[in-house]
Amino acid sequence: MEQFIQDWGYIALFLYSFGGGFLALAIAGAFSYAGDLNIYITVIVAGVSNFIGSQFLFYFAKYNKSYMDETVNKHRRKVAMVKTMLKKYGSFMIFIQKYIYGVKTLVPLVMGISAYNPFKYTVLNAIASAIWAIVIGYISFTAGKLLLSFADDFKYVGFFTVLLVLGILVYSFKDKKKVKKQ
Known part of the structure; x- marks a missing residue:
């Protein structure tokens, strides 16, 4: 498992951070504490990916306004x-x-649709992405001991929980077959 994390951890972090999620960065920070990943590379990968993802959304909205108008109409309340x-x-x-x-x-997306200055957005987004990666990376690295001890204490509970859920699903599936036959 450790080799798998070392081989694919940064790629998974990049892909997840591209969408803006910070759960992968928190997990990578904990793995950095354990020595499976390097915290500096983790912060750089997450920050760059987050920056690229936000830039993509901004420019996608800027150059596809007709499509974005349709999409935004579906989420009027959130956009407001x-x-x-x-x-x-x-x-x-x-x-x-x-x-x-x-x-x-x-x-x-909303800033891309508006007349917001693209250069100003790029500069502020770069700074914001760097700060985001450093803050979340540092907090998760610092909390790594706690997170890893929590995972160690409950790994068997999680295994039995999965078995219980699978058992319930199989049992309920059998009941549905019986009901259909009657």
């Missing part, structure tokens, strides 16, 4: 909330959105 937050916090919202689930994808 993001626009309100952008009016209230301005450019600082680029920094805030990195930490808020459900908003981190919409902010670059």
